Amino acid sequence: MSHRVLEVKRLGKNFDGIKALADFSCSLQPEEILGLIGPNGAGKTTLFNVASGFIAPDTGKILFNNNDITSAPPHRITRLGISRTFQNLRFIRQISVLDNVLLSFQDQPGEKLRNVFFNWPQCREQENSNRKEAMTLLEETGLSHKAGDPAEGLSYGQQKLLSLVCCLATRSEVLLLDEPVAGIAPERIDQILRIIRSLPEQGKSVILIEHNLDAVMQVCDRVIFMDAGRKVSEGTPEEVRNDPRVIEAYID
Amino acid sequence: MEYLIHILILICLYTILSASLNLIAGYTGLLSIAHAAFYGVGAYVAALMALHLQSSFLLNIICAIVLSGLLGALVGIPSLRIRDDYFVIVTFAFQVITFSILNNWVSFTGGPMGLPGIPQPELFGLKISSHLGFLALIGFFCVVTLLITRQIVLSPFGRVLKAIREDEVFTQAAGKNVATFKVLVFVIGAGMASLAGVMYAYYISFIDPTSFTVMESIFIISIVIIGGAGSFWGPVVGAIVLVLLPELLRFVGMPSSIAANIRQILYGGLLVAFMMWRPRGFLGEYAFQNKEARE
Amino acid sequence: MLWQLIINGIIAGAGYALVGIGFALIYNVGRFFHFAHGILFTVGAYTAFLCNQLLGLPLFLSVPVAIAVTAASGCLLNLVILGPITRRGGSPLVLLLASLGLYIVIQNVISLCFGDDIKTLSLGTIEKGLDFFGARVTPVQISIVISSAMLLIAVALFLRTTGLGKAMRAVSSNAALAEVCGISSRRLVLYAFGIGSALAGIAGVLAALDVNMTPTMGLNALMMGIVAVIIGGSQSVSGIALGALLIGLAQHVGAWKIGTQWQDSIAFIILFIFLLLRPEGFLGKKIRKAAV
Numbered sequence: 001m002s003h004r005v006l007e008v009k010r011l012g013k014n015f016d017g018i019k020a021l022a023d024f025s026c027s028l029q030p031e032e033i034l035g036l037i038g039p040n041g042a043g044k045t046t047l048f049n050v051a052s053g054f055i056a057p058d059t060g061k062i063l064f065n066n067n068d069i070t071s072a073p074p075h076r077i078t079r080l081g082i083s084r085t086f087q088n089l090r091f092i093r094q095i096s097v098l099d100n101v102l103l104s105f106q107d108q109p110g111e112k113l114r115n116v117f118f119n120w121p122q123c124r125e126q127e128n129s130n131r132k133e134a135m136t137l138l139e140e141t142g143l144s145h146k147a148g149d150p151a152e153g154l155s156y157g158q159q160k161l162l163s164l165v166c167c168l169a170t171r172s173e174v175l176l177l178d179e180p181v182a183g184i185a186p187e188r189i190d191q192i193l194r195i196i197r198s199l200p201e202q203g204k205s206v207i208l209i210e211h212n213l214d215a216v217m218q219v220c221d222r223v224i225f226m227d228a229g230r231k232v233s234e235g236t237p238e239e240v241r242n243d244p245r246v247i248e249a250y251i252d
Numbered sequence: 253m254e255y256l257i258h259i260l261i262l263i264c265l266y267t268i269l270s271a272s273l274n275l276i277a278g279y280t281g282l283l284s285i286a287h288a289a290f291y292g293v294g295a296y297v298a299a300l301m302a303l304h305l306q307s308s309f310l311l312n313i314i315c316a317i318v319l320s321g322l323l324g325a326l327v328g329i330p331s332l333r334i335r336d337d338y339f340v341i342v343t344f345a346f347q348v349i350t351f352s353i354l355n356n357w358v359s360f361t362g363g364p365m366g367l368p369g370i371p372q373p374e375l376f377g378l379k380i381s382s383h384l385g386f387l388a389l390i391g392f393f394c395v396v397t398l399l400i401t402r403q404i405v406l407s408p409f410g411r412v413l414k415a416i417r418e419d420e421v422f423t424q425a426a427g428k429n430v431a432t433f434k435v436l437v438f439v440i441g442a443g444m445a446s447l448a449g450v451m452y453a454y455y456i457s458f459i460d461p462t463s464f465t466v467m468e469s470i471f472i473i474s475i476v477i478i479g480g481a482g483s484f485w486g487p488v489v490g491a492i493v494l495v496l497l498p499e500l501l502r503f504v505g506m507p508s509s510i511a512a513n514i515r516q517i518l519y520g521g522l523l524v525a526f527m528m529w530r531p532r533g534f535l536g537e538y539a540f541q542n543k544e545a546r547e
Numbered sequence: 548m549l550w551q552l553i554i555n556g557i558i559a560g561a562g563y564a565l566v567g568i569g570f571a572l573i574y575n576v577g578r579f580f581h582f583a584h585g586i587l588f589t590v591g592a593y594t595a596f597l598c599n600q601l602l603g604l605p606l607f608l609s610v611p612v613a614i615a616v617t618a619a620s621g622c623l624l625n626l627v628i629l630g631p632i633t634r635r636g637g638s639p640l641v642l643l644l645a646s647l648g649l650y651i652v653i654q655n656v657i658s659l660c661f662g663d664d665i666k667t668l669s670l671g672t673i674e675k676g677l678d679f680f681g682a683r684v685t686p687v688q689i690s691i692v693i694s695s696a697m698l699l700i701a702v703a704l705f706l707r708t709t710g711l712g713k714a715m716r717a718v719s720s721n722a723a724l725a726e727v728c729g730i731s732s733r734r735l736v737l738y739a740f741g742i743g744s745a746l747a748g749i750a751g752v753l754a755a756l757d758v759n760m761t762p763t764m765g766l767n768a769l770m771m772g773i774v775a776v777i778i779g780g781s782q783s784v785s786g787i788a789l790g791a792l793l794i795g796l797a798q799h800v801g802a803w804k805i806g807t808q809w810q811d812s813i814a815f816i817i818l819f820i821f822l823l824l825r826p827e828g829f830l831g832k833k834i835r836k837a838a839v
Contacts, residue, residue, distance in 0.1 A: 052425065078427035090422040092415045094537065102408070103415055104426045110408030111428070113436060117400075123407060170427060283640055285647075334822060337580055337639050341773060342822065345815035348770065356808040466766070470647060477644065513655040520651030527645035528632055540640040 004063075005030050005205045006051070006082070006174055011060035013046055013229075020046040021057065022229035028174065028207060031200035035220035035237065036209045039249065043229040044209045045087055048176045051207075052084045053077040064174070079106055084176035085163040087209075093152035097143060100151050100162060101134040102127075104169035137165050141195070157188035164192060175199065175206045181215050193219050217241070225249070257383045261455060262495045264387070264394040265448050270475040270487035271401050272444035277473065278481035278538055279405060280437050281417030282331050285469040286343035287445050289327075289350035290320045292464030294446025295453040296354060299367045302453075309373040309454070316450045317443040323350075324442025328435040347469050355461040366460025373454045390451050397444050402484060404440070413437060417482070417538065467516070474519045478526055480536025489534050494519055552799045554682040558757075559771075560795025561695035564788045565750035566772030568702055569743030571781045575719035576732070576739035577633075579642035583624060583649040584747055585769025586657075589762060591617040591748025592755035593657055596668050606670065614748045621744025624649060625737055633736075650765075658762040668755040687756045694753065698746060703784040711738060719782060767811070774814045778821040793817065 006028035013021040020043045028034050036044045049055040051062055053074040061070040069077055083104075091100050108130065109115040110123035138144040141161050146154060154162060160180060167175050180196065181189040189212070197219055199206055210216050216223060216237060223240040225233040233243040240246055273287045297316040301307045307315075330342045354361050361367070373380045373389065380386055404410050412433055415423040420430050453459050471494070479490020498515040506514060531539035566588060573581045594616045598609035624646075632645055676683035706712035717724075718732050754764065771794055779790030797817055798810040 054421070054424075073429075074424040075427050075429045078425060084425055086422070086425075090419055090425070092418050092422065094418055095411065095414055099411055103411055103423075106427050108408045111412055113404070113409055113440075116403060116407045116409050127408060166426065330822065337643060338777070338822070340580065340640075340643060341777065342819075344770070345818055349812045349815050352809065352812045356806075467651070470651065473644075474648070510659055513659050516655045517652050520648040520655070523648030524628060524645050524652065527637065527641050527648065528628060531637065531641050540638055540644070541636075542638045
């Protein structure tokens with residue numbers, strides 16, 4: 001069994017009596033795209049929230065490259081190398097598209113006050129370098145013409161793309177993508193799926209929550225089906241699709 | 253002419269106060285009505301040190317800034333766990349408690365009687381005795397304050413502040429330790445406000461608690477908001493407008509007995525008017541709109 | 548001695564509870580901190596003063612007039628200023644700031660019209676304190692406690708049994724849902740302002756009768772009311788009553804030990820303890836930052 005990038009061990013989480021996660025375990029292999037599917041309320045986003053440090057689980061733990069990150073705060077988890085997008089699409093509307101991407105870079109000397117005042121040349125240098133990289137990312141995704149515009153002016157599809165670009169800017173090893181192609185035009189879906197498919201080659205691993213089963217089939221190496229906080233089925237996309245338990249759950 | 257110099261000194265004073273509060277409330281979105289407490293602490297530290305220790309002007313400034321900075325950190329910490337409208341109440345409480353201490357710890361602060369006889373500031377052997385000289389001094393500090401805020405605001409640090417203002421969750425997910433930024437911005441804002449306090453103490457040479465009440469805090473936040481929260485020149489515009497307007501009325505023959513009331517009605521009224529029609533103030537880009545982090 | 552302090556504390560708490568309930572009602576239905584609530588306390592007192600001392604009306608007429616004027620003023624503030632701001636999309640912070648501005652304007656108008664000196668509103672007879680198991684209480688103080696208790700019970704019953712009250716509770720827990728169910732929050736907010744402001748006015752008149760009045764009297768009453776609401780939990784009448792009682796007692800018993808000048812600080816320190824340990828108050832709902 002090869003090294004696992006992310007290991008989720010028996011997570012449990014209760015919200016006012018509702019079991020969002022019930023003894024849930026899974027693992028993510030290096031350079032793998034893992035799909036997470038299941039009906040609404042199955043606990044998929046809750047899993048992301050626990051993995052990214054926004055919620056503490058009641059039981060269980062999460063290991064990232066064998067480090068226990070169960071109780072780590074969100075900003076530390078991102079710095080360690082796990083980034084995420086949000087189902088309800090979060091980004092900073094009032095600043096420019098470029099600034100959103102620049103915000104997402106890690107280890108910026110200019111974010112430390114002592115550097116702002118006493119080491120401005122280093123800040124300037126890093127900022128210029130980040131700016132170049134950000135523009136490259138924006139160009140590759142076709143958003144560069146909007147770089148200076150306030151992010152709120154983007155179309156919904158462009159906003160989804162921006163979220164993904166921000167994740168890429170964090171240079172994290174693991175990306176948790178929450179419904180990256182939901183509710184957008186087919187061309188945009190293709191574009192985003194192409195980007196996701198290229199991530200393992202760059203050494204990254206992805207967990208992907210999606211309701212769009214075609215997308216999941218196209219892109220994922222493995223799929224987990226969740227329902228009511230539990231793992232119901234796991235395997236290749238084909239295997240899970242044909243699993244009678246999955247079919248039954250969807251009919252319910 | 254003396255009168256004009258006095259007005260300019262006041263404008264510089266309130267520019268420092270509002271620019272520092274603008275960092276906290278305008279750029280980071282942490283609405284606070286505790287600013288007069290930092291202002292007062294600065295004034296009292298400088299006055300007490302000058303009167304009891306005869307220490308140098310610069311040392312007094314440094315001590316005032318350090319103490320106020322610590323108090324700022326204390327105020328900033330609750331903002332990490334408490335929602336923004338409840339946090340306003342917390343800042344209100346800090347303000348009232350600080351005033352209480354200044355007003356009631358008579359043996360230390362002189363209580364309601366205040367501290368008279370603050371000596372003139374002395375810089376590198378030069379005593380600053382004329383109002384014009386003082387204007388140059390406070391003008392210098394005003395420019396320094398504005399330069400510091402500009403440096404912060406245009407830096408990546410400033411970018412994170414603006415992000416926190418709009419969506420703390422996203423900012424955390426972007427790898428930023430939001431707590432550090434919030435506490436730091438309070439420390440800096442408080443430190444700058446205390447600098448204004450030091451200036452005030454030396455200028456008037458007598459201080460009492462009535463200059464550092466809740467009403468004063470509300471006046472300062474009004475300047476920030478009316479000038480334009482989150483804009484760089486907003487505090488300057490706000491300070492000019494809110495210092496000049498009451499003075500202009502006095503020219504039009506308003507009796508001084510009601511001057512204080514009219515002044516408050518003026519900025520209170522402007523606050524209401526702007527909230528009704530232009531919450532982002534004259535120049536601002538932030539109108540205290542709903543944050544993404546709310547449930 | 549201690550007994551007298553406890554009695555004084557209860558009387559103070561009764562006043563705070565009245566202010567707090569009105570404030571909480573407006574907060575729950577209107578969803579913002581209405582600082583101008585404090586000035587309605589003052590408006591109540593000064594309207595009674597105007598009617599009684601300047602217009603010569605007897606107290607039993609002045610007081611109802613004062614309450615009516617205060618309720619109407621509160622509604623006016625909502626109709627003319629705070630309501631329109633809400634409809635233009637003003638956030639709770641914007642409304643808080645507008646309310647703050649209103650407080651300042653009105654306090655200064657009162658100051659201009661009546662002066663800053665201490666005024667009194669009296670029943671006309673020199674009161675001797677009555678003896679209550681060894682403590683001194685004046686008739687006004689007894690009526691403060693009794694009317695506060697009665698009004699608190701009335702509000703609790705109103706919220707629990709009447710259609711309007713239940714609608715208000717629905718809106719406080721979920722405004723969007725309530726709107727969908729056909730409950731117009733605009734009218735509810737107006738009623739909340741009316742009732743809340745009337746309560747503040749009553750508290751103001753009683754305070755003026757008990758002690759005295761100045762234009763700034765409302766600020767302190769408001770602060771104590773807010774602390775009571777936060778430590779008691781904004782959605783619980785009994786919680787607010789408990790909170791108000793706690794503050795009143797702590798202040799008076801504490802003042803005995805460390806002096807009356809620290810009364811405000813005592814209340815705020817209690818506030819801090821609650822915000823740190825139990826921000827939702829005795830019986831209230833969470834106000835900590837939301838998660839994702």
